[in-house]
Amino acid sequence: ASPNVQAYRASLLHFRADPAFDDGAALLYEDGLLIVEDGRIQAAGDYAALAPTLPAGLEPVDYRGKLIVPGFIDTHLHYPQTDMIASPAPGLLPWLETYTFPTERRYEDHEDGRTTADFFLDELLRCGTTTAMVYCTVHPQSVDAFFAASEARNLRMVAGKVLMDRNCPDFLRDLEGELGESEALIKRWHKRGRALYAITPRFAPTSTEAQLRLTGELAAAYPDTFIQTHVAENRDECTWVGELFPQARSYLDVYDSYGLMRPRAMFGHCIWLDDEDMARMAATGSAAAVCPTSNLFLGSGLFDFERADKAGMLLSLGTDVGAGTSFSLLQTMNEAYKVARMKGSYLTALRMFYLATLGAARAMGLAETIGSFAPGLEADFVVLDREATPLMARRTGHSHSLEELLFALALLGDDRTVAATYSYGRLVHER
Numbered sequence: 365a366s367p368n369v370q371a372y373r374a375s376l377l378h379f380r381a382d383p384a385f386d387d388g389a390a391l392l393y394e395d396g397l398l399i400v401e402d403g404r405i406q407a408a409g410d411y412a413a414l415a416p417t418l419p420a421g422l423e424p425v426d427y428r429g430k431l432i433v434p435g436f437i438d439t440h441l442h443y444p445q446t447d448m449i450a451s452p453a454p455g456l457l458p459w460l461e462t463y464t465f466p467t468e469r470r471y472e473d474h475e476d477g478r479t480t481a482d483f484f485l486d487e488l489l490r491c492g493t494t495t496a497m498v499y500c501t502v503h504p505q506s507v508d509a510f511f512a513a514s515e516a517r518n519l520r521m522v523a524g525k526v527l528m529d530r531n532c533p534d535f536l537r538d539l540e541g542e543l544g545e546s547e548a549l550i551k552r553w554h555k556r557g558r559a560l561y562a563i564t565p566r567f568a569p570t571s572t573e574a575q576l577r578l579t580g581e582l583a584a585a586y587p588d589t590f591i592q593t594h595v596a597e598n599r600d601e602c603t604w605v606g607e608l609f610p611q612a613r614s615y616l617d618v619y620d621s622y623g624l625m626r627p628r629a630m631f632g633h634c635i636w637l638d639d640e641d642m643a644r645m646a647a648t649g650s651a652a653a654v655c656p657t658s659n660l661f662l663g664s665g666l667f668d669f670e671r672a673d674k675a676g677m678l679l680s681l682g683t684d685v686g687a688g689t690s691f692s693l694l695q696t697m698n699e700a701y702k703v704a705r706m707k708g709s710y711l712t713a714l715r716m717f718y719l720a721t722l723g724a725a726r727a728m729g730l731a732e733t734i735g736s737f738a739p740g741l742e743a744d745f746v747v748l749d750r751e752a753t754p755l756m757a758r759r760t761g762h763s764h765s766l767e768e769l770l771f772a773l774a775l776l777g778d779d780r781t782v783a784a785t786y787s788y789g790r791l792v793h794e795r
């Protein structure tokens with residue numbers, strides 16, 4: 365049988381390194397061709413060079429005037445919080461009590477989970493996000509519902525069951541130290557199709573020491589799984605952790621002491637880390653999910669990109685829906701840019717597109733699978749329309765450089781900017 369080949373003609377942009385540290389990091393083909401074979405990248409380059417290699421009779425899909433980039437990767441968000449996005453509260457802890465825990469209770473019902481997961485995944489695809497690291501709830505059925513919805517769309521998704529066994533309502537509490545459900549979910553879902561499992565202790569205050577110890581043991585027993593949690597998001601939370609774990613040097617040190625820092629461990633927020641914490645992040649190959657729309661919404665604080673870069677931390681961007689206020693990584697870039705400005709540092713648009721693609725894939729240890737157009741990688745990509753709105757058309761009509769174009773896309777763009785989304789070579793959203 366002849367292989368299943370498709371080709372797409374457009375401007376192409378992807379990365380082979382971090383543009384903050386390498387001038388040759390970005391690969392741009394103004395008149396480019398992307399060739400996909402059986403769901404994987406076969407080639408990406410200049411149209412003139414690659415068109416002659418196409419099988420006879422194959423007409424490329426014509427996206428000229430548009431920009432194709434790798435699918436966006438969102439490294440931190442909560443699918444059960446979709447319906448409570450934009451719920452006001454004076455900070456993280458009251459927001460959790462008032463909105464989050466009552467909402468997450470609904471996910472003891474598998475059907476509710478499936479309905480929300482279907483909506484959530486379609487919303488991600490509308491925004492050009494093809495991979496995400498997703499928190500479910502404490503209910504194992506919320507994980508089954510999520511992965512079933514993801515499998516139906518054949519998406520590369522990472523998710524896990526929230527672990528919490530104290531400082532939460534009874535209706536959301538694990539039996540103390542209970543890890544058997546997580547282990548069963550790893551066996552059921554990790555590496556089944558495109559699904560990947562993340563061991564998911566919610567955050568230090570909602571786990572007993574016994575649960576954190578067992579969580580570290582589970583992570584060691586299944587070393588190719590992911591880990592995700594929250595750290596140093598909010599000042600009141602940091603104070604609370606200091607009271608709950610008086611022996612720990614810092615909030616991050618709680619996780620470190622239970623063996624939860626390693627490659628494929630994703631730490632949400634990382635706002636109030638000190639230099640020693642940041643050095644541990646880099647030394648252990650752990651990664652930060654920076655969530656600016658959430659941090660501004662809850663008043664949590666401003667992430668320090670400059671200090672993180674000095675420490676050599678792996679960085680990525682998360683929407684953190686439902687505390688985050690948008691599913692769009694373009695809108696997340698917009699806020700990340702302003703957060704960096706408020707800290708006196710600067711993010712180029714090129715860097716932000718890197719962070720949302722190859723940077724995130726590297727942070728997750730998945731750069732051999734997704735995040736760029738290197739041959740053999742899974743063909744997850746988005747087609748961006750620089751003329752999505754009258755204002756964007758007016759502004760990008762006279763952008764003088766790639767940086768100006770990307771900056772306008774990041775600052776003015778949202779779901780409307782995503783003309784089409786492809787996952788594993790298949791069209792999964794078209795505006």
Ligand code: GUN
Pocket residue numbers: 442456460464566567594597658684687
């Ligand atoms: N810390 C613990 N749980 C949560 C959550 O659901 N959202 C955010 N933003 N922070 C948390």
Ligand code: ZN
Pocket residue numbers: 440441442594632684
């Ligand atoms: Zn979160």
